Amino acid sequence: MGAAIIWDAMEVAGDAQANSSSEIPSSPITIDASLPLPQMIPGVIELCKDLFKKWSNLHDSHFSVETVSGGITNLLLKVTAKETNGNTVSLTVRLYGPNTDYVINRERELQAIRYLSAAGFGAKLLATFGNGVVQSFINARTLTPPDMRNPKLAAEIAKQLRQFHEVDIPGSKEPQLWIDIDKFFDRACSLRFDDHDKQMKYDSISFKEIHSEVFQLKELTDCLNAPVVFAHNDLLSGNLMLNEEEGKLHLIDFEYGSCNYRGYDIGNHFNEYAGYDCDYSLYPTKDEQYHFFRHYLSSDAPDMVTDSDLESLHVEANTFMLASHLYWALWALIQAKISPIDFDYLGYFFLRYDEYKRQKEAAISLAKSYLLKS
Template sequence: MANYIHVPDEAPAVPKIDVTLDENDYRSGALRLIKELRPFWKPSEVKMKFFTDGITNKLLGCYVGGVMQDVVLVRIYGNKTELFVDRENEVKSFRTLHAHRCAPRLYCTFNNGLCYEFLQGQALEPEHIRSLPTSRLNSEVPSRRRLREEMVWMQQSLSVLGSPVVLCHNDLLCKNIIYNQLGENVKFIDYEYAGYNYQAYDIGNHFNEFAGLNEVDYSHYPERSLQLQWLRSYLEAYKEHKGQGSEVTETEVEVLYVQVNRFSLASHFFWGLWALIQAEFSTIDFDFLGYAVLRFSQYFKMKPEVGALNFPE
């Protein structure tokens, strides 16, 4: 979908290193990468630490010394993730966002992954944007026939909402947002799903992520008052960036509110399908099937409510 992403000329070139990492015996392969990226590091002094938050890939941090300062992050692609992730597009998105100072630097790619810069700062947690107790939904995965019917319904009902197509992250869960308090800036990481998409989808997907990941609770989906405040700030920045001033009308906010909440359904549907694929192929220890059930359950729960939303007259 996003093969035509324009990578700015000033974006650094990204070398390809002919190395394949075995996720169960990774050190030797990782050291070959480090030899290219940090030739002054002594192999015997290189420390490696796995980060456990990812549920698509495995992420390894390589560094020397007692403090994690200059860290090379090595991401090993999950098994069969090429079925739903366009890796060439991911690299384009990475380079484009780095050129606009919204992302870390991409050091290299290798046969089954990539290496990139470690960002100093705090990966956000759901409690940073809300603070309520958590729970879990239970249901069954819908039939293929039902899923096909819902896909047709979404295509017909969402494509007519007039949401502009923009470059989207498409996976703005909390831990993909890095806040550097010292530098007073926010940057984003992980661009596997980045590409051109409906503006309202990206926002609706982000609002869905208020529920968390490991213990999902959709009562944390932002209430209307918070959404309106958030959407107004977004529109002000969006219009100013496009040279249209920063004045935003109540009607504009209400229109975006309807678009976002309807598109939040598409987010649930996408990640439900994604989880079913992961349940079949992923080697990561995560209850993907249970997660699929959660997303489809919330889709059908919210469909009547958000489907009844109408644009202001």
């Protein structure tokens, strides 16, 4: 059996039909992500043959398709092909979740992938198709929430996030946080559900209260003058992969990426310490946060970071942490209406909004005290 290899993006592009505007291979084929995997496989094989001409004459038996992961937004498939020369080649097919264009700017995502890939982040973009993208396969395991608080891994995440924030992505440099929250709010406050129980839960929400919370928090965060970077915006454990043999960490999945506040990206990451069970008692302690900040601000000399820089970033991250709860709470309401995925999005709204209210007083007090003395 030939050696397994990771396909180089330029090699793929040379063997595939290129999109004239971007030189990224493209196919109009769509894959129905709601199908069971066995029924999906023939379409996935057809897609790969259409995109990569060196595979067009391979018999279907030369392909294997397996599920890598399935979250509440995307479905990831690993496709492996045994070529006539004996080599086996693996790549990843990512299927967008239905209706996700309502909350994700796919044009912005594709542009970002190109520049971030060139800077060494994530998988290489190999091709696009009707409802997804094809990327190189990363041979690594997905982190779990407890992994993120491992001091060595936390330091590496911080270091890479700083490097990620330094990548220059062409386009508007206006932070998107409040623009996106306003957009989500407008959509979320006028929903109707066919399910009576869902409608009853939805009717219990005070959008007047939420609007007031958003306004007040925006006013406060504006006073912090937080740096604007190109942010990942969704740095949960599922978007971090580790090749333990090589000791290499990979940041992946940039679909929510945009110009945004540095503190938002870090505060949002800290919220994800809660894991999939949303256990916010696992939110990082001040000592854990300072460890992260030192390696974010100066990975080469973390012990040389000044107390004032640590305090500033601590206030920044823990104020924008509140905005993260508002963002994903409103996001969840929209998903509750449009997503066919079997997930309790309405319940998730209340989890995030209740945690926002629980954390609000302490976080706002911290920010105001800092602003008064600075």
